[in-house]
Amino acid sequence: MLAYISRRLGMMLIIVFGASFLAYNLQAYSSDPLSVFGESTEKNKDYLIAAMIRDLQLDVPPPIRYFSWLRGIVAGLWGDFDMGLSRSNVPVIEILAMAIPVTIKLVITATFLAIIFGISIGMITAIRQYSRFDYVMTFFSFLLFSLPIFWVAVLLKEFMAIQFNDFLADPRISFGTIVIISLIFGLIIAGFTGGSRAQFLSVIGSAALFAGAILTYVNASQWFLKPALGIFGVTFLALISAIIVIQLITGLDSKKGRVVGFGTAIAIAILYYPLQALMSADASVLNVFAVFSINISVGIGIGIAVSKIDRRVYMRIGLFTAFIATFPIIIDRFMREFSTYMISDAVNNRPIPTLGQANDLLSPEQLDSFWISGLDTALHLILPTLALTLISFAGYVRFSRGSLLEVLNMDYIRTARAKGLSERTVIVRHGMRNAMLPLTTILVNDFAGLIGGAIITEGVFAWKGMGSVFNEAIRNYDLNLFMGVFIITAFLTVFANFIADLLYGVVDPRIRIRK
Amino acid sequence: MALSIQESESESSRIMSKQNNESVSLVEKDENEIANRETVGRSQRQIIIKRFVKHKAAMGSLFTLIFIVIFVFSATGLRLGPKNGGLSIPGWWKYSITDIDPEGAIAASCNGGVTGCPTLDLAPAFMDDDGIRFGDHPFGTDIIGTDYFALVMRGAQQSITVMLIVGLLGVTIGTTIGAIAGYFGGMVDAVLMRLTDMFLVTPTIIIGSLIGFRYGNFGVVPLAILLGFFAWMGLARFVRTEFLTLREREFVDAARVAGASDRRIIFKHILPNAIGVIIVAGTLLLSGAILAETALSYLGFGVRPPDVSLGLLISQYQDTFSISPWLFWWPGALIVSIALCVNFIGDGLRDAFDPRQRRHVSVKDRLKAAEHKGQRG
Numbered sequence: 001m002l003a004y005i006s007r008r009l010g011m012m013l014i015i016v017f018g019a020s021f022l023a024y025n026l027q028a029y030s031s032d033p034l035s036v037f038g039e040s041t042e043k044n045k046d047y048l049i050a051a052m053i054r055d056l057q058l059d060v061p062p063p064i065r066y067f068s069w070l071r072g073i074v075a076g077l078w079g080d081f082d083m084g085l086s087r088s089n090v091p092v093i094e095i096l097a098m099a100i101p102v103t104i105k106l107v108i109t110a111t112f113l114a115i116i117f118g119i120s121i122g123m124i125t126a127i128r129q130y131s132r133f134d135y136v137m138t139f140f141s142f143l144l145f146s147l148p149i150f151w152v153a154v155l156l157k158e159f160m161a162i163q164f165n166d167f168l169a170d171p172r173i174s175f176g177t178i179v180i181i182s183l184i185f186g187l188i189i190a191g192f193t194g195g196s197r198a199q200f201l202s203v204i205g206s207a208a209l210f211a212g213a214i215l216t217y218v219n220a221s222q223w224f225l226k227p228a229l230g231i232f233g234v235t236f237l238a239l240i241s242a243i244i245v246i247q248l249i250t251g252l253d254s255k256k257g258r259v260v261g262f263g264t265a266i267a268i269a270i271l272y273y274p275l276q277a278l279m280s281a282d283a284s285v286l287n288v289f290a291v292f293s294i295n296i297s298v299g300i301g302i303g304i305a306v307s308k309i310d311r312r313v314y315m316r317i318g319l320f321t322a323f324i325a326t327f328p329i330i331i332d333r334f335m336r337e338f339s340t341y342m343i344s345d346a347v348n349n350r351p352i353p354t355l356g357q358a359n360d361l362l363s364p365e366q367l368d369s370f371w372i373s374g375l376d377t378a379l380h381l382i383l384p385t386l387a388l389t390l391i392s393f394a395g396y397v398r399f400s401r402g403s404l405l406e407v408l409n410m411d412y413i414r415t416a417r418a419k420g421l422s423e424r425t426v427i428v429r430h431g432m433r434n435a436m437l438p439l440t441t442i443l444v445n446d447f448a449g450l451i452g453g454a455i456i457t458e459g460v461f462a463w464k465g466m467g468s469v470f471n472e473a474i475r476n477y478d479l480n481l482f483m484g485v486f487i488i489t490a491f492l493t494v495f496a497n498f499i500a501d502l503l504y505g506v507v508d509p510r511i512r513i514r515k
Numbered sequence: 516m517a518l519s520i521q522e523s524e525s526e527s528s529r530i531m532s533k534q535n536n537e538s539v540s541l542v543e544k545d546e547n548e549i550a551n552r553e554t555v556g557r558s559q560r561q562i563i564i565k566r567f568v569k570h571k572a573a574m575g576s577l578f579t580l581i582f583i584v585i586f587v588f589s590a591t592g593l594r595l596g597p598k599n600g601g602l603s604i605p606g607w608w609k610y611s612i613t614d615i616d617p618e619g620a621i622a623a624s625c626n627g628g629v630t631g632c633p634t635l636d637l638a639p640a641f642m643d644d645d646g647i648r649f650g651d652h653p654f655g656t657d658i659i660g661t662d663y664f665a666l667v668m669r670g671a672q673q674s675i676t677v678m679l680i681v682g683l684l685g686v687t688i689g690t691t692i693g694a695i696a697g698y699f700g701g702m703v704d705a706v707l708m709r710l711t712d713m714f715l716v717t718p719t720i721i722i723g724s725l726i727g728f729r730y731g732n733f734g735v736v737p738l739a740i741l742l743g744f745f746a747w748m749g750l751a752r753f754v755r756t757e758f759l760t761l762r763e764r765e766f767v768d769a770a771r772v773a774g775a776s777d778r779r780i781i782f783k784h785i786l787p788n789a790i791g792v793i794i795v796a797g798t799l800l801l802s803g804a805i806l807a808e809t810a811l812s813y814l815g816f817g818v819r820p821p822d823v824s825l826g827l828l829i830s831q832y833q834d835t836f837s838i839s840p841w842l843f844w845w846p847g848a849l850i851v852s853i854a855l856c857v858n859f860i861g862d863g864l865r866d867a868f869d870p871r872q873r874r875h876v877s878v879k880d881r882l883k884a885a886e887h888k889g890q891r892g
Contacts, residue, residue, distance in 0.1 A: 030728075142859060148847070151829055456720075474728050
């Protein structure tokens with residue numbers, strides 16, 4: 001094992017070395033920093049050219065210059081890491097240290113959402129292969145797969161930000177729109193559940209009625225101006241998450257499973273008002289953590305109290321239900337700051353921004369408030385997150401669908417059915433678990449790709465992350481800055497590959513690492 | 516693989532003919548009919564083509580894509596060879612991207628003074644007064660009066676050219692490297708795969724921007740060729756894996772025993788069997804290439820003005836979206852349709868070459884089957 005790891009690490013170093021050598025020379029030979037002097041008529045032009053040649057060591061051939069750059073990187077081994085200076089004489093490492101957190105903030109939510117929705121929808125389409133839902137989702141994922149992200153981004157800016165902000169001036173949804181939205185909602189839900197024609201129609205009807213009722217309420221109460229989930233919304237979402245968690249872990253026909261899941265959901269609903277005390281105006285991240293840990297311990301507690309055998313299964317139900325159901329409580333708290341946030345001078349009744357990563361005009365008190373500044377960040381994240389989620393979601397749908405279909409055709413699935421296991425057990429235990437195996441590789445690699453992966457999105461939404469650094473590096477012929485971005489993305493990619501291989505050996509016992 | 520597919524196909528047709536026969540036997544027909552019937556064998560290629568033709572979305576996409584390509588290239592015309600001289604075929608559209616028609620733009624005003632609205636009107640006469648018409652500027656004009664139809668067609672032509680060149684180069688290089696690595700194995704494999712990894716760790720967009728920023732103004736063909744040199748890695752890996760398994764097969768041993776050279780084994784024996792993987796990965800490469808080109812042009816690292824590409828058009832006109840949205844819709848719609856068609860064709864090809872993801876027996880079907888059995892028994 002140790003030999004394998006060290007051999008892989010050595011190989012990683014060689015690959016990163018080779019790739020960076022290639023990239024360095026490609027950049028050095030394809031850029032011409034001296035071109036800025038092409039039409040210059042300044043008197044000291046010759047002096048300036050000489051100075052630049054000296055500063056950038058342009059008289060040294062790039063393949064040799066590469067090694068002086070490499071020396072700074074290798075020096076990282078004894079803690080003397082040096083990526084050189086950018087053209088504006090700032091250490092590259094400082095620029096990157098500022099940019100990386102911004103990019104991570106931008107892409108992390110989108111990646112999680114895309115993974116969760118993509119995998120679950122992909123697996124549902126595989127289970128209901130050749131159903132209406134499958135056809136619609138297949139077409140939809142192909143469409144999303146074919147969309148250029150910058151185009152989606154401009155559309156989102158127009159329809160989700162500018163027109164939505166206009167709509168907020170008089171937030172009234174017309175009756176016709178309510179009917180159409182309700183019917184679409186009904187169709188989506190019916191697509192999930194499937195079933196015979198009569199079932200299908202009744203699900204459409206009830207879901208549409210439900211959505212219609214909610215929209216009418218939203219309309220009557222001017223919900224968009226002071227949004228909140230309230231105790232009813234929180235309870236409802238908690239029950240939904242309980243259903244999903246129970247179905248995945250034990251199945252809804254397990255009595256103890258139902259007791260733990262729904263018990264946790266109801267306990268969280270009861271805790272809704274007491275927990276508000278924890279989330280006062282001067283709260284911080286720690287309070288949010290406290291809310292989560294209280295709810296999770298309640299969930300686990302219920303699991304322990306109910307069960308004597310198989311305790312860990314019921315604890316898991318409690319834990320996951322509590323974890324998911326806490327999100328609505330936190331979101332609800334943020335939402336209730338919306339009305340004050342929206343009418344403040346900095347926002348001026350146009351809450352959804354099209355550009356930037358934070359509102360610069362917020363007052364110091366607003367910035368101090370965890371809830372207001374958090375809401376501000378969340379609103380700035382809406383559009384880029386939506387765009388990124390839509391684009392990467394399609395890939396996960398296709399991949400998890402294909403993966404689950406392949407597994408469901410395996411002999412061991414037939415064996416599982418033949419020995420009389422319930423359909424749920426066959427699909428969740430034998431199907432989904434095995435279908436997740438190849439997904440681990442993709443997931444790990446995607447997380448590594450996050451840092452360099454949002455160059456276009458950052459450009460469209462004017463975020464100052466790795467994308468804008470990279471853009472600047474190319475346009476200014478900034479070799480050190482370019483190599484900084486490059487070495488980070490390259491190293492992360494190689495490292496993620498390595499981790500993925502190790503992880504695969506852990507999750508899939510069939511794959512053993514060669515000694 | 517070839518054998519097993521044929522077997523399953525013939526088995527299914529046997530079952531079908533059996534079912535037919537059951538109904539036929541009621542009319543008391545010759546019992547030996549099946550035995551007497553001549554079995555029609557199908558070649559591997561015929562099976563694949565048949566499966567692909569059955570895939571409606573893929574066939575529809577194939578025709579749409581061919582139509583788009585012919586439409587776009589015939590509208591702008593073609594020029595092969597140097598700028599002055601060489602082969603030049605004029606397009607059928609009356610404007611070029613350099614023609615400016617300010618009067619026409621003003622004549623096509625709409626929405627209270629916005630100039631250059633599209634004159635295309637697809638609503639037939641019974642829906643509005645003037646019926647279907649194309650007008651002088653079907654896609655409208657931009658602010659200074661350049662015909663937008665000419666711009667979009669030219670942009671689409673450039674984007675498609677990049678897509679095809681990148682795809683062709685990527686497939687050629689990827690197949691060559693993958694085949695050599697997979698067939699010879701050992702040291703050759705190790706060196707080639709580490710080389711592939713070196714290219715692979717570099718995000719395409721990063722290298723693409725670098726190349727595009729420097730060489731984008733040299734024209735679209737050199738840009739595409741340079742991009743193609745950085746687009747082969749994924750395909751090389753697929754081909755290598757395929758070659759690794761295929762070279763262990765008996766027919767390769769047989770060829771070797773018969774004295775075939777390495778070259779002959781690679782080209783005549785293994786490559787035809789790996790063609791499925793190559794074609795499917797190649798189509799994916801194509802849709803990736805057009806999205807990458809438009810993204811690079813959008814960022815300003817691809818095709819430069821005065822030439823146009825679909826991505827460049829979007830980046831130029833995105834700010835006028837609220838005033839003249841058609842300047843934004845048309846190029847986007849073309850990118851999406853081309854990429855969507857290519858993706859669907861790829862899906863159809865994958866199903867045709869590798870039917871592993873074909874229907875598994877769903878719960879519904881099993882219930883139906885059980886019901887059916889109950890009725891009979």
